[in-house]
Amino acid sequence: MTTPGGTRRERQREATFAEIVATAQALLTEGAELSLRAVAARMGMTAPALYRYVGSYQELVDLVAYEIDRQAAATFAAAADALDPEDAPGRLIAAVTEFRMWALAHPRHFQLVFANPVAESFCTRRELLTLATSGLLMTDLIHDVHRQRPFPIPALDELPPLVRDVVLDPLIPANVDHIPAEERGLVWIYMQGWNQLYGVVALEVMGHMDPRVIESGEMYLDVIRRFAPILGLDDDEGTLPRLLDLARRRIDADPSAIADGSPSHLR
Numbered sequence: 001m002t003t004p005g006g007t008r009r010e011r012q013r014e015a016t017f018a019e020i021v022a023t024a025q026a027l028l029t030e031g032a033e034l035s036l037r038a039v040a041a042r043m044g045m046t047a048p049a050l051y052r053y054v055g056s057y058q059e060l061v062d063l064v065a066y067e068i069d070r071q072a073a074a075t076f077a078a079a080a081d082a083l084d085p086e087d088a089p090g091r092l093i094a095a096v097t098e099f100r101m102w103a104l105a106h107p108r109h110f111q112l113v114f115a116n117p118v119a120e121s122f123c124t125r126r127e128l129l130t131l132a133t134s135g136l137l138m139t140d141l142i143h144d145v146h147r148q149r150p151f152p153i154p155a156l157d158e159l160p161p162l163v164r165d166v167v168l169d170p171l172i173p174a175n176v177d178h179i180p181a182e183e184r185g186l187v188w189i190y191m192q193g194w195n196q197l198y199g200v201v202a203l204e205v206m207g208h209m210d211p212r213v214i215e216s217g218e219m220y221l222d223v224i225r226r227f228a229p230i231l232g233l234d235d236d237e238g239t240l241p242r243l244l245d246l247a248r249r250r251i252d253a254d255p256s257a258i259a260d261g262s263p264s265h266l267r
Contacts, residue, residue, distance in 0.1 A: 016053055017063065019043060024064040028108040036060055065113045072102055072109070073133035079250075080141060088144040089233050089243055093224065095141055097247045099134065100201050100220055101254055107205045115202060135173025139190045142231070143179070146186060151232030154185035163188060189230060196223050217251040 006014070023042045027034050036057060040050040054060045079098035080091035103110040146153070156164050167187040170176060174190055200223050204214045213219050221244055228234050233243065 013053070020050070020053060020060070021064050021067045024060065025068065025109070028112065029106075031108070034060075034064075034112075061112060068109050069113045070133045072099075072106075072113075073137050075102060076134060077137055080137075086148065088141070088148040089231070089239060090246055092138075092141040092145055093243045093246050094250070095137065096197055097220075097250045099138075099197070100204070100217075101250065103201050103205050104214075105254075110201075110205050114198065115206075133173075135194075136175060138194065139172075139174035139187075142190055142193060143175075143186065145231055145233075149232055151230070153183060154188060156182065156184065159185065159188060192230070193227055196227055217248065220251075221247060 020039060020043070023039050024034055027038055027042065032038060036050055036054065037047050039060065040047045043050070054063060076095040076098045080095040083090045083094055085091075103114075145151075156167075159167065167184040168181060170187050172187075172191065172194075174187060176184065176187060179186060200219050203209050204220070207214075209219060224244060224247060225240070228240050228243070233239050
């Protein structure tokens with residue numbers, strides 16, 4: 001007999017998956033090794049018993065990375081939701097700044113989700129890539145900016161042929177069904193914005209930057225300053241200074257964002 005929420009066995013299985021994720025996250029936070037054996041030992045299971053739920057290290061990474069991303073995206077969304085729904089530019093900046101602060105405070109979590117190579121075309125993680133909660137949130141926020149304050153987007157015939165194919169059938173986390181084909185140049189802007197944001201945050205998290213620049217957030221702020229014109233946010237209404245101030249206040253409010261788990265030369 002099936003009960004609401006599934007059978008008893010199904011509920012137990014889901015509870016075990018939740019415990020696996022929580023245990024793996026605890027190991028990451030503690031700076032301990034993340035492995036099937038370490039997770040099994042912490043849960044009081046044998047490694048063979050754990051294999052009934054995750055059959056390989058890559059499957060463990062897939063499971064944990066997806067859940068970490070989902071939880072983190074809720075934090076980014078909450079930062080956006082603290083602002084007026086009609087303030088799409090502010091909501092976007094609040095969310096991406098929260099992403100940066102989260103990454104600096106949780107370097108191992110960031111690396112597992114965003115810096116773990118997708119090496120095999122058949123691995124689960126490649127399939128989950130298009131379902132990334134944070135990616136869906138960020139692309140929706142950029143779309144909101146375009147909806148509230150339309151800015152120029154490249155026409156399809158202005159894009160290189162390969163890029164045109166990509167934006168018409170993107171393998172990135174983006175809700176694009178509601179975007180007409182002739183406006184899919186917006187997807188290219190999504191991708192450009194993510195590449196610039198990810199680039200600077202990854203360098204900061206890995207410590208490949210002067211620690212004083214990381215602490216100040218100046219390189220991140222410069223990315224906002226340089227990308228704002230693409231989104232039409234460099235007008236004469238004081239929008240860009242307001243957005244930079246919004247980001248700076250969040251950065252200054254949490255000077256301890258560089259966590260104990262970050263590279264030693266950042267502490």
